[in-house]
Structure formats: structure tokens, C-alpha cells
Amino acid sequence: MRIHKRAALAAATALIGSLTLIGAGSVTATAEETAGAAGVALPSASFRDIVVDGVHDRVFVSDPSGGTIVVTDYEGAVVGQITAEEGAAGLVLSADAGKLYVALSTADAIAEIDTATLTETNRWPTGTGTSPQTLAMAGGKLWFGYTIASSGGIGVLDVASPSPTATPVPSGRYWYYAPTLASSPADPNALVAGEEGVSPAMLAVYDTSTGTLQKRAERGFSSAPSISYMNDFAVTADGQNIVVAANNPYDHQIVRVSDLSSNGSYSSWQFPNAVAVATDGTVATGADGDFVKTYRPGTTWPALHEYAVDDLQRDGLAWAPDENRLFAVTGFSYGSAPTLHVLPNAGKLDTTLSLQSPPTSRRGKPLTVTGWLTAAEPLPAGTTVEVTRTDADHPTGTPVGTFPISATTGDFTFTESPRMLGDITYTATYSGDGTHVPARAETTVTITK
Structure with missing residues (x-):
């Protein structure tokens, strides 16, 4: 030896x-x-x-x-x-x-x-x-x-x-x-x-x-x-x-x-x-x-x-x-x-959160935003995403709602009819759980007349 x-x-x-x-x-x-x-x-x-x-x-x-x-x-x-x-x-x-x-x-x-x-x-x-x-x-x-x-x-x-x-x-x-x-x-x-x-x-x-x-x-x-x-x-x-x-x-x-x-x-x-x-x-x-x-x-x-x-x-x-x-x-x-x-999250699975919206929308018209939350392993039933909106009237953000994700596709949607002009930003946040890391995504829409 x-x-x-x-x-x-x-x-x-x-x-x-x-x-x-x-x-x-x-x-x-x-x-x-x-x-x-x-x-x-x-x-x-x-x-x-x-x-x-x-x-x-x-x-x-x-x-x-x-x-x-x-x-x-x-x-x-x-x-x-x-x-x-x-x-x-x-x-x-x-x-x-x-x-x-x-x-x-x-x-x-x-x-x-x-x-x-x-x-x-x-x-x-x-x-x-x-x-x-x-x-x-x-x-x-x-x-x-x-x-x-x-x-x-x-x-x-x-x-x-x-x-x-x-x-x-x-x-x-x-x-x-x-x-x-x-x-x-x-x-x-x-x-x-x-x-x-x-x-x-x-x-x-x-x-x-x-x-x-x-x-x-x-x-x-x-x-x-x-x-x-x-x-x-x-x-x-x-x-x-x-x-x-x-x-x-x-x-x-x-x-x-x-x-x-x-x-x-x-x-x-x-x-x-x-x-x-x-x-x-x-x-x-x-x-x-x-x-x-x-x-x-x-x-x-x-x-x-x-x-x-x-x-x-x-x-x-x-x-x-x-x-x-x-x-x-x-x-x-x-x-x-x-x-x-x-x-902190070395033992958790990564998650991917994304948002999709049209680049522009007319004031007062319905605006639909779609999001997806996915992970390498299935997310628990009842998983939700919090959405906030930031605009000229709410520079620090205001809640839009809590939305459940689809158990099969991981998608979620919400619809608003914004009344203000200019850019608005939607932010979606997933807080994570015992096996999945938190995630966050944003999308911006310009509201026109």
C-alpha cells in the first residue's frame, strides 16, 4: 500500500x-x-x-x-x-x-x-x-x-x-x-x-x-x-x-x-x-x-x-x-x-413562472393576461399565484387577485379593463412550498385611447 x-x-x-x-x-x-x-x-x-x-x-x-x-x-x-x-x-x-x-x-x-x-x-x-x-x-x-x-x-x-x-x-x-x-x-x-x-x-x-x-x-x-x-x-x-x-x-x-x-x-x-x-x-x-x-x-x-x-x-x-x-x-x-x-433553496426544485400579454390595449376594453407556472415535478393541487398591478395611480402596486393554476397545464388567466392611460405592469408571484422555490414574473402593457 x-x-x-x-x-x-x-x-x-x-x-x-x-x-x-x-x-x-x-x-x-x-x-x-x-x-x-x-x-x-x-x-x-x-x-x-x-x-x-x-x-x-x-x-x-x-x-x-x-x-x-x-x-x-x-x-x-x-x-x-x-x-x-x-x-x-x-x-x-x-x-x-x-x-x-x-x-x-x-x-x-x-x-x-x-x-x-x-x-x-x-x-x-x-x-x-x-x-x-x-x-x-x-x-x-x-x-x-x-x-x-x-x-x-x-x-x-x-x-x-x-x-x-x-x-x-x-x-x-x-x-x-x-x-x-x-x-x-x-x-x-x-x-x-x-x-x-x-x-x-x-x-x-x-x-x-x-x-x-x-x-x-x-x-x-x-x-x-x-x-x-x-x-x-x-x-x-x-x-x-x-x-x-x-x-x-x-x-x-x-x-x-x-x-x-x-x-x-x-x-x-x-x-x-x-x-x-x-x-x-x-x-x-x-x-x-x-x-x-x-x-x-x-x-x-x-x-x-x-x-x-x-x-x-x-x-x-x-x-x-x-x-x-x-x-x-x-x-x-x-x-x-x-x-x-x-x-436557502438548495434542496428545492426550480420553478418557472411566465406572463404573456398584448403589448398594447385600448382604455376600458377587456385585457386578458395568461401565465404559466411549471416545475420538473408536479406542483401540489391548489397551488395559487398572486398578481399585483403597478400603474400611475398605484406606483407601489395594488392587488389584482389570487389565481389557481391548472393542475394539468400549469396555466392561469385573468382579465381587467384598465381605465388609465400609459404603461401598467402586472407582477405574478409564486411563494413556493416545501419542495419548490419561489418565482416571479412581470409583463407590461401600454394602455391607449
């Missing part, structure tokens, strides 16, 4: 930290989306991990060099910093999001943070020189990947016990570095461990139901698919597959949890380095020199959304539990501070 650190990433040619939505249909960007695309610079010296608390609407970003955890709201605004968290690396939330667990890589410990008060409530040592790096919940316990001397290992901490004690657990293989850990609530006893930055990449799947590591599957990816220098991986929401981001190949590979056999891929480009899975199964993939892309559950093409991004960080993607916000961390690799981007 050839062992290497992560290969140097390609130099960026675009503005560091830039993030632009590509192909968003006729959706009008909100102020929140615009702010998220621009990004918010974080008061951090480094970046290692990101998790999202859907109970308190908070985002936690670890800064190992600074020994802090930066806390932001859902718009990316910094609301606090948790300090004195030495070497803060891997993060994981408890099932109820009441506790945040932090791997303290330079303190040889795991910290427990109260997510309501943002204060440390417990700290448990993992052993001298263990340098815990990664965390995951499985089998009702907290598991951690650590490095001691010149090798890595996996340990366990029963945080629900009266006196939690961190214990190393034999994994049945030699790890060169602290293995990265991942799990899925769909298979709560399964723990996936992987070694990053080596060639070929290595994954192992364990059953943790007994509090030990019982191996289900293990594989070095020397062929079919050949994977090397792994940067990130995540278990799908159904617990059936693992999505892998690695420097090679230039696609996010999918392998089965059951036997680690190949099960397809997501198209990417240079140096895939991040992947995140939403609770509904929507997948987000990212690469250092390419795009952040999102995909509907169970599909690998076409992409739901694409965001042009430069300098995406390894492990730098995380979903909010509502599946509609994706957070991305860029910067730092080229001297910039880590930057947090908020993508």
Missing part, C-alpha cells in the same frame, strides 16, 4: 470564496440568497468541520488552530464563539440537538457543549497522546477516531452513562491515521470508518449494537472503482450507500454499505472534496475546483442545482435538517479567512 498525504490542490483562478447560482430558472433571488452567495467571513484561523442545529437554527464551525467553535445563525451572521476548545476538530450533535460534542485534538479529550447556552458542560479525556479527530453517533454511543504515536484507532464513549469513560475498541485492522467516521439514523447501529489521504482509499463498515466493533465489510479501493486520497464521505439517508469524495477519480463514487461494491457515481470535476446528505435523501457534492451540486433523492443526474464555487474546503458542506438550506465553507487554502455561504 502506498501512503501519501493529500495531494496539493490546484491553484484557483477565480476570486477566492466566490459562489454563484447557475441555472436557477426564473427564480428571483431574495436578499437572503444574495447575502449567502456573497458569503460571510468567519473569525477563524482554520477550518475542520461544520454541523447544523435545526432546533436552535444555529451553525457550528470548528477552528482547530484557534481552539474555538464559531456559531452563526441561518443567515450566516456570527452570534457567538465558544473558546478554550483546544484543537477543536470533529463535531457531532446529539439526536435531540441539545448537545454538541467536540473532538479536542490537542487536549486529548472530547467536550460536551450545551447548544442552548453555548457553554461547555462536560469534558472527558480520551487518553494521553490520542489526539481525537473525528466523531459519529452509532449504537447509542459516541465513537471517535484518534491518532496515537504513528497509527490511528477507534474509541467509544457512552455519553448516556452516569460516568462516561472513553475506551479504545479493537477494529480488526491497522489505521495509518485517525479514521473518519460516519453513520445514518436509518441504520443506527452501523458505523462507517474511512482513511483519508491514502492510496488506495480504505473503508470499513462495523456493527456497534454490542458496544464493540463487529466488522460487516472492509475494502481497499484499488479497482472497480479505484479510489485514492479520499477527502470526505457520507452515508445516504436510507443507510444503503456511501458517497465518497476523493482526489481520484474526478467523480463522487457511490458504494453499497452492505459489501462496499460500486453503485454508480455523481459527475464532478477536479478534486472532489466534500459531500453531505440531507435527512430527506437530497445529496450535495462539492469539489475544490468545480461546483457544489445538489441531487434529488435516488438520482445521480441531472443536478438539481449547481453553484460555481472556488476553494471549497474539505468536509465543507452541511445541510440544515429542513433539507432546504445548504451551508458551504470556502477560503483559507489560499490565505483567505474561512467564509460561510448560505444556500
